[in-house]
Amino acid sequence: MRHELDRGTLQSSIRAAALVFVVAWLFSDDLRAWIPVWLPIVILLAAEVEFVLRGRTERPRHESRRVAPGPEDADLGFGELVEDDDGIRFVPPPARPERARRRLAWAVGGVLAAIVVALAVRSDRAATWQALSSDDRAKAETRFTAEAARIAGASVRVRCDDGYSFTGAGSDTLGIAFPRSGLTYLDPTVCRRLYDLAFRGRGSDERTIDSIIVLAHEAVHLGGERREGVTECLALQAAGPLAVRLGLDEGRARRLLDAAFSSRLAERNVIRAAYALPSSCREGGALDRRPGDSRFPF
Template sequence: MWENADRATVQAAFRAAALVVVLAWLFSDDVRAWVPIWVPIVLLLAAELEFVFRGRREAPRPAPSRIPPGPEDADLGFGEVVEDDDGIRFLPPPARPERRGRRLGWVVGAGIAAIIVLLAVRSDRGATWAVLSEEARTTAETRFTAEASRIAGKPVRIRCDEGYSFTGAGSDTLGIAFPGSGLAYLDPTICRALYDLAFAGDHRGDQRAADALVVLAHEAVHLAGERREGVTECLALQEAGPLALRLGMPEGTTRRILRTAFAERLSERTIIRAAYALPSSCRDGGALDRRPDDPRFPF
């Protein structure tokens, strides 16, 4: 079938399919969660390799013979000089035929480009905290404050660090707590993920949601007075479960993402994160197990 099919058609179809996969991968979190990054890369690489190898196997094209100028060269000034009884005059070439195919190609290309730009702008804006209305942000901060107070066991305050004054744009710090004043700041990306979870019903249960839940719980544990990072993280992993349920996440999803988050932290071995390493007592039945009767850990 591949030998008989028109090569150009197969190539075009394959490239279009690869483009669709890559776009879906770029703009859909669901696709990204299920398709590893190398799949679109391998798809495009396969298309290019096929192009090169079939081109090399094909018989070389005969050298083009000289073609005299024709009507399509009208814009280059091509015409004819004729001599008749009236004298010598210039005979312009016939009008250039309109190339509708090429124009259609441009229109389709521009349309696709516009759609890509629109999708990129939308996905970018949709994911930020700042794009939410002030009312939505205030409501969300009130809710986060209530949840943190519940975990801390005393009234504390949670603010979203809109100006990145404390968390730092692009830095690793996703939250910072000031136990003395009972106040913690969260990175705006964390606030947005929590907002999507609590107010927009986004219960996909991906790593983004797990991280956001653990960060809020982590700062709340700090505000309760715990300073040791490893202990704080261990308690936060356990508090994140009930927190997720209160924010509306289904129980099965919650247990799955927190098991993954726990496993990730156990396998963390970088020296930079050494202070955050979970203590060995952070296990089912360990000294840090807040629910010793429950064999499920951390939730």
């Protein structure tokens, strides 16, 4: 009985820990960047598989001898009738012992879960573009503007869409360019990743390189190119040097861009059909801006 109780407690603890981890993962960009979501799912699945397999391999229980209710059955309402000199009277069952340890475990677990969620929410809020000071945001926009002007070959302006007026909260639009005005707006999450890389030396994953490609893409638009597929191809080539200038290791930038290029070649999303890379977007193709260097896109 003790073994079964321990096993049940362990399984419940694993399930609770995995659920807390999933909640923290949903709220924290940092956790999503470093830890895949399948990890807690695998833990939960392993607990369930162990439960099923252990149940199938256990020996059948033998019917135990029935015993009279005791103190542990107090909450079931058992008592007894006693006959003495005063007659027959009912003696209520003794009070059931309090399960202090179990209550303490649940209390500790609840407090730890609340702390983890609170830390995840705080970490997530601290990692937003709006959490930066106005001076830091202005400094970042100045840097992004200089990089976009270098790619566009013209005087341009880059603004981070604080109120999601153009990009739209939760939408797939991460940037929008107005070539005639020489102005582009970037999604705040893109701006924050670019800021973390350029000013804090943080970020070397797929989302960071995607943000760099977004900035390069809008800069190419500001340079006069309107075709989305061609713009994406040129942006992939401009993103490599841009990533290095922003502080990303060159070897890491090459690997990330190779993966991004392969991903876009394999993409079959109807909604993004206009962004499909043309056949000339390849080594030695008409859109290769550095023909002969044997490296494409960077």
